[in-house]
Amino acid sequence: MHDMSAHAAEHHAPTGFISKHVFSLDHKVIGKQYYGMALAAVLIGMVLSWLMRIHLAWTNYPIPGLHLLSANGAPGNVMTPEYYLQLMTMHATIMVFFVLTTAPFAAFGNYFLPIQVGAEDMPFPHFNMMSFWVTFSGFLVLVSSFFVSDGPTLGGWTQYAPLSAIGPASGPGQGTGVVLWAISIALFCVGQLLGSLNFITTTLDMRTKGMSMWRLPLSAWAWFITSVMGLTAFAVLMPACILLILDHVAGTSFFVPSGLVLNDQLQPHSGGSTLLWQHLFWFFGHPEVYIAIVPGLGIVSHVLITNMRRPMLSHRVLVYAMGSLAVLSYMVYGHHMFVSGMNPVSSLAFSFPTLIITIPSTIVVLIWMGSIYGSKLRINTASLFALGFVSMFISGGVSGFFLAQPSIDIMLHATYFVVGHFHLVMAVAAIFGIFAGTYFWFPKMFGRMMDETLGKVHFWLTFVGAYCIFMPFHYLGIAGNVRRYQAFVDDYLQPLIPLHRFITIAALLTGLAQLIFLYNLFHSRFWGKPATDNPWEATSLEWSTPTTPPPHNNFGDKLPEVFHDPYQYGVQGSTGDYVMQTSPEKVNSANDEA
Amino acid sequence: MAKFFAVTIIVIAIVSAIPIIRHTWDPPADISTHGGMIDEQMSETMAEAGISFLASQILLALFIWKFSSWRPGDKIKTFPGGAKALVWAAFLLVGTEVLALGVFGVKAWATVYLTPPSANAIPVQVQAGQFAFYFRYPGPDGTFGPLHPDLISEANENFFGLDTTHDADSKDDIVTAEMAIPVNKEIHLLMHAKDVGHSFYVPALRVQQDFVPGLDLSLHFTATQIGKYEIVCTQLCGLGHYNMKAYLEVMSQDDFDNWLKKEAALQ
Amino acid sequence: MATTVPEPPKIEERRDPPRVISDSGNGGRGTLAPAGGDFRAVKDYAPPPSSTGIWVVLASITMSFAAFTSALIVRQGSSLDWRHLSLPRILYFNTLLLLASSFTLEVGRRQVGSYMSGRKAGIAHPARWLYITLFLGLLFVAGQYAAWLQLRAEGLFLATNPSSSFFYVLTAAHALHLLGGLGGLTRVIRRFNRSILRKSTLDATSHYWHFMDALWVYLLVLLWIKL
Secondary structure: OOOOOOOOOOOOOOOOHHHHHHOOOOHHHHHHHHHHHHHHHHHHHHHHHHHHHHHHHOOOOOOOOHHHHOOOOOHHHOOOHHHHHHHHHHHHHHHHHHHHOHHHHHHHHHHHHHHHHOOOOOOOHHHHHHHHHHHHHHHHHHHHHHHOOOOOOOOOOOOOOOOOOOOHHHOOOOOHHHHHHHHHHHHHHHHHHHHHHHHHHHHHHOOOOOOOHHHOOHHHHHHHHHHHHHHHHHHHHHHHHHHHHHHHHOOOOOOOOOOOEEOOEEOOOOOOOHHHHHHHHHHHHHHHHHHHHHHHHHHHHHHHHHHHOOOOOOHHHHHHHHHHHHHHOOOOHHHHOOOOOOOHHHHHHHHHHHHHOHHHHHHHHHHHHHHHOOOOOOOOHHHHHHHHHHHHHHHHHHHHHHHOOHHHHHHHOOEHHHHHHHHHHHHHHHHHHHHHHHHHHHHHHHOEOOOHHHHHHHHHHHHHHHHHHHHHHHHHHHOOOEOOOOOOOOHHHHHHHHHHHHHHHHHHHHHHHHHHHHHHHHHHHHHOOEOOOOOOOOOOHHHHOOOOOOOOOOOOOOOOOOOOOOOEEEEEEOOEEEEOOOOOOOOEOOOEOO | OHHHHHHHHHHHHHHHHHHHHOOOOOOOOOOEOOHHHHHHHHHHHHHHHHHHHHHHHHHHHHHHHHHOOOOOOOOEOOOOOHHHHHHHHHHHHHHHHHHHHHHHHHHHHHHHHOOOOOOOOEEEEEEEEOOEEEEEEOOOOOOOOOOOHHHOEOOOOEOOOOOOOOOHHHOOOEEEOOEEEEOOOEEEEEEEEOOOOEEEEEHHHOEEEEEOOOOOEEEEEEEOOOEEEEEEOOOOOOOOHHHOEEEEEEEOHHHHHHHHHHHHHOO | OOOOOOOOOOOOOOOOOOOOOOOOOHHHOOOOOOOOOOOOOOOOOOOOHHHHHHHHHHHHHHHHHHHHHHHHHHHHHHOOOOOOOOOOOHHHHHHHHHHHHHHHHHHHHHHHHHHHOOOOOOOOOOOHHHHHHHHHHHHHHHHHHHHHHHHHHOOOOOOOOHHHHHHHHHHHHHHHHHHHHHHHHHHHHHHHHOOOOOHHHHHHHHHHHHHHHHHHHHHHHHHHHHO
């Protein structure tokens, strides 16, 4: 038994339903809980998006059954303007926080990071369990805002002051709804900080014998870099939410200046700074979107390598690129504020790092493509989603060229161009990363294979469907279509309505296609083909666990010892064209072109 | 399946590019003096972005096509130049491209935001409030009277909170629900927010700027074509955000003078 | 007394067999291992996670207070309604209490450490100074509350003025984190009494406490300058 002074707090395999499945200290259970929560969240978020898209395409038409969701929000089943904004705010908040920050990072990271470093568990399992339950309670608080009398907040996931800070006078949902939103997000921040604590200490202190930092798989690096970002980003959002709550309930004026008149009533606040909220929010907000994508970069790299049967052209360059993205992400946040009234010189200052951040993103894509070159590319559902991610990341990244320039932002700010850009990188690329991870790691998590045919059908419909939905957003934006409108009444927007209808139909069909994934997920869980320990012939530590799914302490009696770099593919190994990290055999590379 | 995937990527890339190339959905024609620089910036960016987009999607597709058909005995090949070549490529190509865009774009931005309005620009004040824009012209005395937020009353149509009884400067101020400006004359637009954040966007004029409660912001521009255009709000301001707009009429100098006289009589 | 500080494991001299340089990736540069095959980078001895963990925690707390600080600076500059307030005198006394508690914590830490490692078996009450620290910490929190009462008596409430708003927010945030430190200290004392205290836990809790001390001094200076 390898004696290590760093070890997870001893916890024996639990007995009893509650300690096994509910309040579990096991990182694998916590990972699955996060995945389950993210799944519930994405379904809710997706349904909200359907309601939004239907309303945009056929604005005054009744949507059957909508009044059941909210009698105030949809009298006679016709969505009111405020209800559209409330649904929009909830859609975005749920998706950004409870799907994109949880699934790629908290779900897969919690499950696989300890295994990939060769540990029994994370060092602070109680904090880890708290991390999930605090996050989940944040989710419940957010969803509860649907059920208060005035409904959820309508201020967008960005909750700009003073709309968010003044109180009920500024609109429906702006009373209790805002407070619930802020409490939910504050809870979320605490949960994620606890998670970051575990991720960082696991990566730095829990690596097994022979596992140096450079021998970590790229997914582990991505989770590590993301958790460092989370540490600083969430720690800034939480104070901001606290100050917002105080402005709401305690009569302070952090964000509300004097002299504001709503409904002919002079508001009692004075002296606050509207832009202060924007600075605090976006200082968090920009790293947040990198928190949403960097795990995807790691997962996609990991899945691609296994399916290319060769390591990346340069492992270190990818790590440095992900690290640079993380560092630069703090210097660019002002690009959300180019026309916000902030000093125009600051706008120029922020635009340069924003343009420069293109470089590490390009490096990542070029390394991926350069690694596909000359490889032995295997096509299965996981690799299809990984390759699809590459295509989507290119598309979403390219639209960033426009938005990084303040002069062009004059035309494109707050239009559908922005919405198209962030949906391609987040709603599509990041989700593709989640799908790739799911199809790839499902066998290890549940001991069964997902159905490949259903998976491929799911992929095709989603890939084509997502482009049909989000590519047109860019055209709308170029034409000047403003975002966050519940209807298009302006003269110059009338010719664009047919395009909106096309998008809505594409969205509904693509949404339906996700049912195939859901069915596949649940059916395979119980009746899928039994999986071997290493169905993809992969090298990293998760594929060397003694059982599948892994036992409670991941590796059984003996922690593994690592002898190799993480991606020894294209070599002559005893098991095939690969050598696992835990295999003591020598690497013999007679397989290469000199 | 890999080949089909490759073809799909190429088809999607080309189909996506078609509306751009054919200018199917373009912004309205530029009616401003500074807009040319912005449009040029946009075209250059579109060209570079478009080429990058098409080249990388097609390359990805080609690689997927080629390297998914292999036999068990094939050897793994290294990309010529390896990672080093690709990193250099990223720095040189992308680096120069984006810096060029950034550097050349400074002028377009500076013209709008870093140059002061000329001394004889016509001052117009716009106030944004849930959910309408109101405009104020200073009248013959050339000065705007002070604003008193406590006097604002929609019911009395005192949108700006003017005290015409006590403030001499307010007496001749002209408040309107539409904005009219003379063509080819520079306008200095003073922006005031009544309640929450709003934004002023006229696509044809190539201007967009947020209203910030508590901050005195301004824009200046010159319209070059007579016509009627829409001013729309682009900062989420509440349930009426989608409907918050006003008309901007660009008129000849004579028509503008007449209009202003008519509006003054209505005060 | 059983020692709870584990011995560092012996670092085995492990030399891997010479590798055939693999050209299958990595830009042709072979493995990620150093050329000589020596794995000095490999941590066969890793630090206890709580010592890394505590820095993680302190980093995020620093970021939060940095956010509050920037909010204060921006808010003060954004309008003319800032009215300076004079800090309640008891704050200075509280500061002395907290500084004293850091001192007593260090004494306690050394005593407990010597006791646990068996160097000084004869200490009568090794945890006494930890109890004193706990008491001083509680006194500090009570003193902060007294400061709040004093402000209230002057008519300065949370929403009265931005300066008072920040006073309450910053002192409350600090006090809440300090209560967390008190909880940690209590946990240390209980574990010591049950003989299951790890040195790393004691060290991590002490770092946290000293950080709270330093943070308070920073906040005091900030409040004094700005408020």
